[in-house]
Amino acid sequence: MIPIVDLTELRRNPREPKLAELLDTALQNTGFCYLSNHGISLKLIASAQAAALHFFSQSDAFKQKYDIARAIRHSGYVGFSECGMYVDEAMRMYESYDIGLELPAFDIDFLSGNIFYGPNTWPDLLGFKSAVYSYYEAVSDLARMLTHTIEAALGLRFNSLTNMMSKPTAQLRLIHYPENNTVQRNARTHSMMGAHTDYEFFTLLYQTSPGLQTVDVRGNWLDAPPIPNTLVMNVGDMAEVISGGRYRSNPHRVLNTGQERFSMPYFAAFDYQSVIHPMIEAKKNSRQPVIAGEHLLKQVTQDFAYLRMRDGQEKDLYSRLTINSGKLGLVNRNQFLEGKASCLN
Numbered sequence: 001m002i003p004i005v006d007l008t009e010l011r012r013n014p015r016e017p018k019l020a021e022l023l024d025t026a027l028q029n030t031g032f033c034y035l036s037n038h039g040i041s042l043k044l045i046a047s048a049q050a051a052a053l054h055f056f057s058q059s060d061a062f063k064q065k066y067d068i069a070r071a072i073r074h075s076g077y078v079g080f081s082e083c084g085m086y087v088d089e090a091m092r093m094y095e096s097y098d099i100g101l102e103l104p105a106f107d108i109d110f111l112s113g114n115i116f117y118g119p120n121t122w123p124d125l126l127g128f129k130s131a132v133y134s135y136y137e138a139v140s141d142l143a144r145m146l147t148h149t150i151e152a153a154l155g156l157r158f159n160s161l162t163n164m165m166s167k168p169t170a171q172l173r174l175i176h177y178p179e180n181n182t183v184q185r186n187a188r189t190h191s192m193m194g195a196h197t198d199y200e201f202f203t204l205l206y207q208t209s210p211g212l213q214t215v216d217v218r219g220n221w222l223d224a225p226p227i228p229n230t231l232v233m234n235v236g237d238m239a240e241v242i243s244g245g246r247y248r249s250n251p252h253r254v255l256n257t258g259q260e261r262f263s264m265p266y267f268a269a270f271d272y273q274s275v276i277h278p279m280i281e282a283k284k285n286s287r288q289p290v291i292a293g294e295h296l297l298k299q300v301t302q303d304f305a306y307l308r309m310r311d312g313q314e315k316d317l318y319s320r321l322t323i324n325s326g327k328l329g330l331v332n333r334n335q336f337l338e339g340k341a342s343c344l345n
């Protein structure tokens, strides 16, 4: 069972003992919980969703103008042709729009080539930026308050974690899994997003339809379907390190149900240079200390062909893509939907 944690008290006192205890228990077991009364207005969520779906309904040519592979930082449109390295992702089936903290073009980290900082890529669609960035700001506030709750849950001083969040590398993805009747008969066997853990501190997810699964304490897949008016919260790799393994960064995946699905994961994160180490007594074999941004970059590189290519790990952008067992240049949504193109794994 994935527990529901009621956040009514959060905005009054994020360190409220009962709340901290409930969250602590939830994050220890599956590392997943639902958050009710999270305080983000439904209108804000609906506007961000509408803006995203409006973008995804545009032509391929329009969307390609904002291709993340050609953007000035890691922000923009992620087409069906971006291939990750997850072994169960041969039928990867989503497009996404990714943004992070909006910073000016004179930002020093951006100028020195850090891909998680600088101005976001924004499409030329009326209202997109304001709808999506308002959601980013609201969910960032919620994440900061929940960080105070986690500080209390771990017995840490107020601000001991938020003081590593002055310029967080937190990303928001707007993810669209199209309706796909051609593979519906294979529902529950194909992942549209392969099994992975999240690389950052924790994730706050809005989702419209079933498909998401995580792993229960016995190691079996466990459905995490949407519950109205809640967000899903799950532990990321950094929370596992900080808590010395008390909280689990649990693998999860998105199965194909044939149904259209929209989701907005927000990855609460630390400043790039933060040194992440256990802040309470660590269990045996717990994750090693890392620099938050270096871990993020390493993991994101696994997900993006354009970063692997930049890194010299891959010869060309589409080297993992096949069509009718031949190599392929550009792919569009229809080729994926008709099963003519897939990621090579």
Ligand SMILES: O=C(O)CCC(=O)C(=O)O
Residues within 6 Å of the ligand: 173, 175, 193, 198, 205, 207, 212, 252, 254, 263, 264, 265
């Ligand atoms: O689409 C979803 O519900 C899950 C997305 C996810 O796990 C991720 O982007 O890391």
Ligand SMILES: [Fe+2]
Residues within 6 Å of the ligand: 196, 197, 198, 252, 265
């Ligand atoms: Fe995830």
